[in-house]
Amino acid sequence: MSKIESIFKSCLEPKEVYKGGKNIPASNKKLYKLSSNENPLGASPKAVAAIKKAAENIDLYPDQTDIRLREALVQDFDGQLAADQFICGNSGSELIDMLLRAFINENDEVIYSNPCFLPYSVFSRWYGAKLIDIPLTNPNYHLDTEGILNAITDKTKIIFLTSPNNPTGTYIPRSVLDDFLSRIPKNVIVVFDEVYRHFADAEDYITALPYVKAGHNIIAINSFSKTYGLAGQRIGYCYTTSTIANYIRQIHKPFLLPITSIEAAIGALNDKGFVEETVKTVKEGRAYLSSEFDKLGITYWPTQGNFFIVDPPLPEIEFANKLMEQGIMVRPVSQFGAPGKVRITVGNQEANHALIQALEKIKPD
Template sequence: MDKKEKTISIFKPYLSLRTDYRGGKSKKEVGASEQKVYKLSSNENLLGSSPKALKVIREGIDRLHEYSDYSDTNLRDALSTYYKGDLSADQFITGNGGVEIIEMIVRGFVDVGHEVIISNPCFGPYNMFSLKAGAKVHDVRLTDDNYELDIKGIHSKINDNTRLIFLTSPNNPTGTIISKHEMDIFMAGIPEHVVVVLDEVYFHFTDAAGYFIASKYVKENRRIIGVNSFSKAYGLAGLRLGYAYSTLELANYLRNLSRPFMLNSLSTEAAIAALGDDAHLKRTVNLIQKEKPFLYQNLDRIGLKYWKTQANFILTKPEMDADLFVEKMLENGVMVRPVANFGAPGCVRVTIGTHKANEAFIAALEVVLNEE
């Protein structure tokens, strides 16, 4: 080979970008014993998985030597039934968790030079995947302190290169929602070439009067995608299953990114069973509604700043350094999550758990804050 030959990089520049998003740690990663630590750091369901889902997993375990279904038709049929036929099976796409769905959406619509709008504090992967696709990301932050959408700010950033706008309701980590009134104003300023992604993975938990989901706008044939997950209310985070729905045009397009045998057989069957497990869902949602006032009262009494939530977690702001606070809470048996990498520096998010777990959280809080 000629020594003077110029080196040709095999690496895609944007894919090599380092981003600061890191998922919440597992108990194993922090060296926590199963019995002694309450994990309130990843918005999981502390009641566990849907029993109906667990049953089909146990029954299916002996069939793992067989391939799963080639495509996800059965799950999409079940989703269409779940949405009471408002959306046809072909309006859904499925993937390995909401995170994979978000990645598919970015891969589907974003090329180098395109622009994406996010509103921090928000879920980190919107930014991470967009940067890795070579997009310019505009962060139009939620308004200070009450975390409302800056609709005018977002509209002002839209140009011919804009492809995606990420919204989240209820939002992670703030627990706030976007009302239908706000969304109507927002959608009125969105041109045809921009796809709105409404991440609603916590939608089961909200009891707010003005709440809505993306299906309303899908039915009006707007270019909007609703993103969802089996990780939260259904308690199946470890299985990795998520889905999205949209207009036929967008869903058919995005399904071109699906791989053969993409979903594993057990998670598909478990998800279908979970969709029919109303009792588990009801228990889960009731628990969150019942525990919220208990936590609010205690946080008020202790004097820790927090934001009222429409999800299964609460955003707090301790006066001490957030990382130190998280470390001290772990020493006292409770895992909580610092959310600086969600655009909320100094804040810590806590998942609402069982009453026992929430009592442990409050007890640990009292120890940690009194040590100061």
């Protein structure tokens, strides 16, 4: 081992690395990107207009803090939370990193449930956490609450929960979450990833909001990448109790958010019509694809997100490659803890029809 290698942290030895979805390759062929759960309608027009206006001032430093965006979020949440209960950052992923940086010391324990968003485990390892995987139950991908409760020790710091869950599309019913939160120790933080919340319509779906208002140690992760179509701006936020938020804010960097991201997010929050049209498009697309998957005999799981996880009729890589040949990009999710499965984003009507036509062509007889 060289002298420089001797100072590297052991938790950062080459291991599992998060790889995002692929971008559309350069090609003259029409391609539909159904691999990254992006907005099927593009971006909010009000957000785009705000970016163009902000671009006139990109020679200037942005806001030193995120207060203007937090005040806009207060309005979006109808005043149910105060401005000091929000924290904004460069995407939901960056906020996950920030929370781990705030709470995790070497050998602290982090509990998560595969299949799930890979940064939960990858980012936790950066800070030397001991990872405890309590997998979702088979075959329905439900949360194993008893397994999680039994895994909690005096070293447990963070439990990751996701609803709707990426990549499975499943959610945590209110009764399950009520019971779970009532039974965990008071010194454990629950990080509740709800970035797909706008698409959930199950009668017993619930966000973290009432639990934050009740004073639970829960932090809700949200993003502008999905519903608002701002994936390229890398902007997100979380909300929690004032006590937890003010603690985390101690490591919030000044001038953290680019001026275009701040203005785009504020513009998007003011575009209620775009949000409503996005949700309508996704729900109609889910219904259409569910019906067509049934006709084709494609195994899939009911979803509350803007995507499906499917058990493809071919090996996952072969399936993805054959769809790519037909102009459809999808995401194999073995890396997310779902070996052999593929995630398919709900697109606009044109993209959804193209997907079904492609499936008809590649599906074995």
